[in-house]
Amino acid sequence: xxxxxxxxxxxxxxxxxxxxxxxxxxxxDDSRCVIHAGLIDESTELQHGEPVTLxxxxxxxxxxxxxxxxxxxxxxxxxxxxxxxxxLYKMEEWRYRVSAYVESDEAKKLKGPFxxxxxHPHKCPVLSELKRLIGYRFSCVGLVIDCYxxxxxxxxxxxxxxxxxxxxxxxxxxPQIARLESIHRKKPEHKILLELGFRGIRELGLGDKPxxxxxxxxxxxxxxxxxxxSPRPPAYIPHSVEDRFF
Amino acid sequence: xxxxESVSFTxxxxxxxxxxxxxxxxxxxxxxxxxxxxxxxxxxxMHGSDKANLVVGVECVNPLGKHLLLSSNxxxxxxxxxxxxxxxxxxxxxxxxxxESVSPSSEIEGSEDYVTELKNIIxxxxxxxxxxxxxxxxxxxxEPDFVRGWTLEQLAECVSDTEASKNLIYLVDxxxxxxxxxxxxxxxxxxxxxxFLRSKNDPTLSNALGTAxxxxxxxxxxSKADCLVSFLSNDSGVDTRLIALQAVCIIFSMAPYxxxxxxxxxxxINELRKKLVDRDVLIFGQTAAIASAxxxxxxxxxxxxxxxxxxxxxxxxxxxxxxxxxxLVDLANNWKDSASKAAQQLIDKLVHLEHQTTPR
Numbered sequence: 001x002x003x004x005x006x007x008x009x010x011x012x013x014x015x016x017x018x019x020x021x022x023x024x025x026x027x028x029d030d031s032r033c034v035i036h037a038g039l040i041d042e043s044t045e046l047q048h049g050e051p052v053t054l055x056x057x058x059x060x061x062x063x064x065x066x067x068x069x070x071x072x073x074x075x076x077x078x079x080x081x082x083x084x085x086x087x088l089y090k091m092e093e094w095r096y097r098v099s100a101y102v103e104s105d106e107a108k109k110l111k112g113p114f115x116x117x118x119x120h121p122h123k124c125p126v127l128s129e130l131k132r133l134i135g136y137r138f139s140c141v142g143l144v145i146d147c148y149x150x151x152x153x154x155x156x157x158x159x160x161x162x163x164x165x166x167x168x169x170x171x172x173x174x175p176q177i178a179r180l181e182s183i184h185r186k187k188p189e190h191k192i193l194l195e196l197g198f199r200g201i202r203e204l205g206l207g208d209k210p211x212x213x214x215x216x217x218x219x220x221x222x223x224x225x226x227x228x229x230s231p232r233p234p235a236y237i238p239h240s241v242e243d244r245f246f
Numbered sequence: 247x248x249x250x251e252s253v254s255f256t257x258x259x260x261x262x263x264x265x266x267x268x269x270x271x272x273x274x275x276x277x278x279x280x281x282x283x284x285x286x287x288x289x290x291x292m293h294g295s296d297k298a299n300l301v302v303g304v305e306c307v308n309p310l311g312k313h314l315l316l317s318s319n320x321x322x323x324x325x326x327x328x329x330x331x332x333x334x335x336x337x338x339x340x341x342x343x344x345x346e347s348v349s350p351s352s353e354i355e356g357s358e359d360y361v362t363e364l365k366n367i368i369x370x371x372x373x374x375x376x377x378x379x380x381x382x383x384x385x386x387x388x389e390p391d392f393v394r395g396w397t398l399e400q401l402a403e404c405v406s407d408t409e410a411s412k413n414l415i416y417l418v419d420x421x422x423x424x425x426x427x428x429x430x431x432x433x434x435x436x437x438x439x440x441x442f443l444r445s446k447n448d449p450t451l452s453n454a455l456g457t458a459x460x461x462x463x464x465x466x467x468x469s470k471a472d473c474l475v476s477f478l479s480n481d482s483g484v485d486t487r488l489i490a491l492q493a494v495c496i497i498f499s500m501a502p503y504x505x506x507x508x509x510x511x512x513x514x515i516n517e518l519r520k521k522l523v524d525r526d527v528l529i530f531g532q533t534a535a536i537a538s539a540x541x542x543x544x545x546x547x548x549x550x551x552x553x554x555x556x557x558x559x560x561x562x563x564x565x566x567x568x569x570x571x572x573x574l575v576d577l578a579n580n581w582k583d584s585a586s587k588a589a590q591q592l593i594d595k596l597v598h599l600e601h602q603t604t605p606r
Contacts, residue, residue, distance in 0.1 A: 086565035089530035093569050096535040100489055104453035110383055110416050128464030129422050129429060133499035133580060135460075152568070191360045194384040197420075 004082040006224035006246075015046040015078060020091050022144050023052060023075035024220055024246075032245045033172050034077065034217040037141050039095075049074045057140045059117035060108050061101055077246065079223035087151035094150035098143075101135055112197025118142070119174065120205035120213035122158065141216045154235035155222045162212040163241045170206070173215055173244055177201060217244035361388060368396060375400060375410035379417050386420055394421055398428060401435040408446065411439050412454040419457050429465040436462045437473060444482065456489040463493035468505075471497050471547075475511045478518065484532065491515065491539035495577070498546035501584035508547055515544045516551070523558045534566055542573050549588055552595050559599065571599050 007015050017023070017040050025036040038056025041063055046052060051074055055063045083091070101116065115137075118124040122142025126134045138146065141156075148155050171178040183190050184200045193199075206213070221243050222236030367373055367381040379400070386393040401414045415436065423429050440458040443451045459477055466473070476482075477490035494515065522528060522537035541555055559567050574596055581589035 086563075086568075089534070089563075089565045090569055092530040093534040093538060093566075096532050097488075097492075097539070100456065100485065100492065100535075103457075104450075106412065107416050107453055107457065110380060110413060111420060112383075115420065128496075129424060130465060131500060132464050132496050134464050134496055150569075150572070189361060189388050194360065194364075194387050197383075197387055199387060 004080050004227050004229075006077065006079040006220060008077050009046060009048050009075060011048045013046075013048060015080070016043070017046045017052065017078050017080055018043045018083075020083065020088070020147065021078055021080040022219065022223055023054060024077040024079075024216060026076040027172055027175065029172070031172070034215075034220055034244065034246050035173055035175065037144050037216045037219055039144060039147055040078070046075075046078060055095065055099075057117060057138045057143045059113040059140075060103060060111075061098075061116050061138070061143070062108075063099075063102065077220060079220060079226070081148070081153070081223055081226040082229040083151065084229060087153065090151040091147055094147055098146075112195065114197050114199070114204070118205050119177070119201070120211065122146075122214045124205065139214065141214050141219050144219060145214070153232065156214055156218055157235040157237045158214070160235075160237050162214055162218075163238055163243070164210040164212050165215070165241050166211075169215075169241050169244065170201075170211070173217075177204070214238075215241065215244040217246050220246040361385060365392065368393075375404065375407060376413050379410065379413035383413075383417050383420060386417065390421055393417070394423060394428065397421060398423075398431050398435065401439065402431065404439070406442070408443070408448075408451065411443060412451070415439060415454050415458045415461070419461050423465070430467075433462045433466040433470075441476070444477070444486070449483065452483055452485055455486060459486070459489050459493050460496065463496040466497060468497055468503060469507065471503070472508050472511045475514050478511075478514045484536070487518070488532075488536050488539055491518070491536065491543045494543035495539065495546055499577075499580050501581055501586055502545070502549045502588045503547045504586065512544070512547045515540055515547065519544050519555070520558070523555075523562055525561050525563065528562055528566060530565075534569060537566070538569050538573050541570050542577055545574060545577060545592065549591060552592065556595060556599050567599060571596055574599075 003016070005015075007013055009015065019040060019042060021040040023038055023040050024034045027033040027035045036056075038054040038058075041053040041055045044050075044052055053064065054075075058064075103111065103116075117139070118137040119139050122139045123146055124137045126137055128134050136146075145155055145158065165173070167178075180193065180196070180198045181201045184193055184198065187193075188200065201207075215238070218236065218238040221238070222233075224246070225233040225236070364381040364385045368378050368385065370378070379397075382393045382397060397414060397417050400410075401418065404410050404414055418432060418436065423432055436458045440455055440462065443455045443458065459474070463471075463474070471494065474490050474493055477486050477493075482490070494511070519537065519540040522533060522540060528534060528537055544551055544555060559570060574592060578589045578592040578596070581592070
């Protein structure tokens with residue numbers, strides 16, 4: 001029977017992770033800083049070191065499975081939230097609707113990964129020249145928040161002010177982005193930036209400070225409270241940037 | 247042989263799934279691949295190709311690193327730029343190399359040359375259109391003005407070349423066209439390309455076709471929206487139909503249609519809606535997504551149909567009513583800035599739907 005819980009996937013841990021459970025990755029510094037989140041796409045008995053099928057904003061927006069070109073790496077932490085059948089149906093509708101925006105491999109290669117991605121806000125409308133709403137950009141955590149929101153489940157208090165982060169926190173929570181940004185500051189036309197379509201963190205929503213993005217760790221603090229179908233806890237308000245650790 | 251700056255591995259990884267302590271360095275991409283193999287990162291191996299093995303190397307770091315690599319045509323550059331510091335972080339917890347101190351490499355000095363080189367590729371008519379459009383995509387990041395005119399010209403001239411058509415569609419999806427006459431050319435050219443791709447009846451083209459349809463919707467005059475009806479026909483793929491319905495919502499995302507034309511489009515959308523919004527037909531996932539999109543599209547084109555829509559919803563599952571209600575609330579919120587009273591009218595109607603919905 002599936003338990004509703006949040007677990008670190010250690011060598012001695014086995015876990016039944018259902019569809020729409022949330023998987024996370026830690027940074028590589030043993031600090032338990034969570035740097036990435038995605039949705040488990042197929043129910044699975046999860047073991048340490050075993051890859052899982054994920055629907056996530058890598059970026060770009062992708063589904064990774066054993067059948068796809070690149071198997072996803074094992075995850076470090078998983079939250080299984082109890083869902084009613086109605087909530088599951090709503091999330092399935094969301095899943096299919098959002099899937100329409102998954103690009104083909106060749107399109108991803110040509111366009112680079114950042115066009116669907118934003119750090120702050122966690123979900124950002126994309127407008128055409130005529131201000132028509134073409135779609136949305138998401139952060140990795142934003143995609144998960146939106147999925148649960150489609151089922152009426154508020155995970156993070158998104159209207160609330162998030163804690164401010166500085167460069168050090170940015171580097172720990174978004175290491176690749178920080179690296180690309182350091183190149184961008186020195187040379188915006190650097191070859192790798194042109195290759196990847198990276199236009200700097202301002203384009204990702206981190207312009208003038210203060211920076212107050214929703215960090216991935218906040219999500220796991222929120223989901224760890226969802227141990228029962230009812231009553232549901234209120235949307236989580238992060239206390240400080242220390243909540244990036246879980 | 248592709249060049250790779252020295253990458254050193256000096257300790258066991260923090261995740262614990264790598265081999266015990268080792269000390270290696272590589273100076274070429276091929277050596278790097280060999281090293282990855284010797285480190286027995288086999289849990290991550292897939293197909294044994296160089297590309298896959300290289301993915302393994304970055305995969306140790308995090309998913310973005312992997313996709314940066316997959317997205318790049320110059321993998322050696324990505325490896326050079328991303329691995330030195332990341333690998334130190336991933337494999338050597340004692341690393342004292344701060345990010346800022348790692349040189350972004352000599353590639354920086356060559357960047358202007360790279361843009362010039364790309365422009366030369368674009369302007370050289372003897373190059374394939376696929377190659378030229380791929381170069382244009384990179385130049386678009388720094389010099390969109392240079393790329394815009396060229397792209398429209400090529401899009402108009404491109405006929406019967408599937409690969410070039412796909413690349414050009416992806417390219418115009420990245421560009422923005424401030425001039426109205428350019429936008430008029432754009433949607434008409436894209437329409438020709440979309441019809442061409444659809445005629446191929448090839449599922450591998452559905453992504454480019456979907457991109458074209460969405461981009462058409464982003465700039466087409468409202469009065470011309472009828473041209474999307476062909477993508478809603480039964481012989482269009484299911485995915486294409488969903489995207490065409492979403493495209494209608496894009497066209498009318500700022501305000502609902504106020505005219506009385508678009509008869510064919512309206513009729514086809516209503517046909518789809520009536521067929522799918524039926525308790526015996528409606529199931530979660532794909533069908534629900536299309537049904538919900540049909541309701542939103544129908545509301546965009548004919549707000550007066552909302553009473554009929556809400557009546558139909560009486561018979562379907564409560565969870566789907568909630569999905570539709572949320573979609574229509576989002577639509578009304580988008581319309582709030584328009585001069586019409588449509589947003590308020592729609593909100594007023596949804597109050598009735600709320601009363602019908604089974605509380606969660």
